[in-house]
Amino acid sequence: MQRSAAGDRGTAIPSLYPSRTSLAADLCYTHRVIEDPKWSLVTVPHLTELCLQHIVHNFEKNPILDRLLPEHLRKVLDRLSTSLPLAVTANLISDEDYWKRCCTERWQVCAIANHGGSWKRMFFERHLENVLKRFIPNITDPNQVLELIPLCKDYVQKLEVDQFLPPVKVDQKEKRDDIFNRGSDLGFSEVSVHHYDLGVLITALPHLKELHLTYGVKDCGMNFERNLFNITYQDCCNLAVAVKMCHSLKVFKLTRSKVDDDKTRLLVRNLLDHPSLVELNLSHNLIRDKGARAVGKLLNHSRLEILDLCNNHISHRGAEALAQALAENSTLTSLNLHHNYVEDGGGEAIGRALLTNTTLKSIHLGSNNLAESTAALFSWVLAQNITLTSINFSCNHLGRIGGKQLLGGLVDNKALTEFDLRLTEVGQETEYLIHQIVWANREAARLGSLQHPPTQTL
Known part of the structure; x- marks a missing residue:
């Protein structure tokens, strides 16, 4: 039995411990599996x-x-x-x-409130604006704009284009590989500077409500030329016809584009009886008296509520024409003539118009070389007009006597809540007393709004 057991132990009984050879093989296998780059413990999705x-x-x-x-x-x-x-x-x-x-990955600043609170609307409005800002006539393929129309027409309600590139002539000695690297890299020449015609685009946007345009070139650097900041007469013709056909447009701003009297009259002819336009901004241009007379005609043949002619060249004659229209107008609520040349002749004419006008709420006559006679007439306006809530006379020469006359007109006025008299030489005491009355009116208006909040219609 012992011999048999010994014999069986040598041949039939398996070992309880792995051999040294098999252990080494297992360790090598384990090490190979861990280092295998194709090996993964992730569960199959x-x-x-x-x-x-x-x-x-x-x-x-x-x-x-x-x-x-x-x-x-x-x-x-x-x-x-x-x-x-x-x-x-x-x-x-x-x-x-x-x-x-899409918006946040493309632009660092995203003011969604300027686009109706819609990210999709913001994307298409800004994308289309960027395409227009980069468009170079005779070089850029017009299909870049045309192909966007069916994609964005249902979402674009406002366009703000502050740059229009003119045709360019690239210096062959310094020809750039990428023509779209504009600004100081472009060689602008004294050639025809007609810009991209917005006509096809504007008339194809059925929901366009606001159009803000500036014909100029940003970041032109040392290649500055005056003709780069100018809307040509042909540009103006194309734009005027397009705006006339855009019946949904409510706000039209054409600023810093050297719009003169001829271009103003061209625009006005196409804006007469526009069905929906309520705001017109032609500030920072070259409009003189003829252009102002044309705008005066527009006041009585439109539904304008806001008119901005700031920083132009309108004298007392142009102001008188605007005043004549203002006396008969029943829609305008805000008029900005800041930084013109209306002087007392124009200031007095506007004051007389406000003795009968019952809709204007805000007027800006700052920096117009106004003096005591205008202040004297506006004292009557303050005593009689119950609609005006804001007047700006800053940077004029009303003088101490003019200031006292304005103070006398304000004694019984309960409507005026803003009155800017900075740098008008009316005297500190008079200015303080005027501001006390205006402040009391503003507080009374605030308390009244709290007691009688506006009703919301569903």
Whole structure:
């Protein structure tokens, strides 16, 4: 039995411990598996997850959204690239979170309040603005703009374009590889500077309500030339016709573009009886008396509520024409003639108009070389007019006597809540007393608004 056991122990009974050779082999295998770059302990994704990944990766060729469950739709939208072609995403994706990513990844500052609180609207408005700012006539393909129209026409309500590039002539000795690196890199020449014609675009935007334009070149550096900051007569013709056809337009601003009398009259002819225009801003231009007379005619053939002619060259004759229209007008609530040359002749004419006008609430006559006689007439306005709430006479020469006359007119006035008399030489005491009355009116108006809040109509 012992011999048999010994014999069996040598041949049949397996060892309880691995041999040194097998242990070394196992260690080598384990070490190889850990170092294998193809080895992964991640669980294989669910089939649903794999399908969603496939949809995201192939979205440009096969956009699928309408057949997804809500929870799956959210995952796809959160993963979609913001660089997808607009032809794919524009009319398919309405999700605001997606367009928010598109905006924040492209622009550092995103003032969504300026775009009706909509990220999608903001993206298309700013994208279209950027295309227009970079457009170079005779070089840029017009299809870059035309192809955007069917994609953005339902979302664009406001355009603010503060640059229009003219045709350029590139110096062959210093020719740049990229013509779109404009500004100081472009060689502007004294050639025709007609700009991009907005006519086709504006008339194709059915919801356009605001149009803010400045014909100039930003960051032109040492290549500054006067003709780079000028709207040509042909530009003005094209723009006037387009604005006339844009019946949804409510706000039109054409500033810092050297708009003179001829261009103003051209614009006015096309704005007469415009069905919806309520605000016109032609500030910082070259408008003189003839242009002012044309605008006066517009006042009585439109629904304008806000008119800004700040920083032009309007003298007392132009102001008299505006005053004549103002006396008969029943829609205008704000008039800005700051920094013109109306002097006392124009100031007195406007004052007489305000003795009968019952709609104007705000008037700015700062920096117009006004003196005591204008102040004397406005003392009557303050005593009789119950509509004006804001007057700006800053940077004039009203003098101490003029200040006392204004103070006398304010004694029984309960409507005026803003009165700017800085640098008018009326004297500190008079200015203090006037401000006390205005402050009391403002407090009374505030308390009245708290006691009788405006009703909201559904």
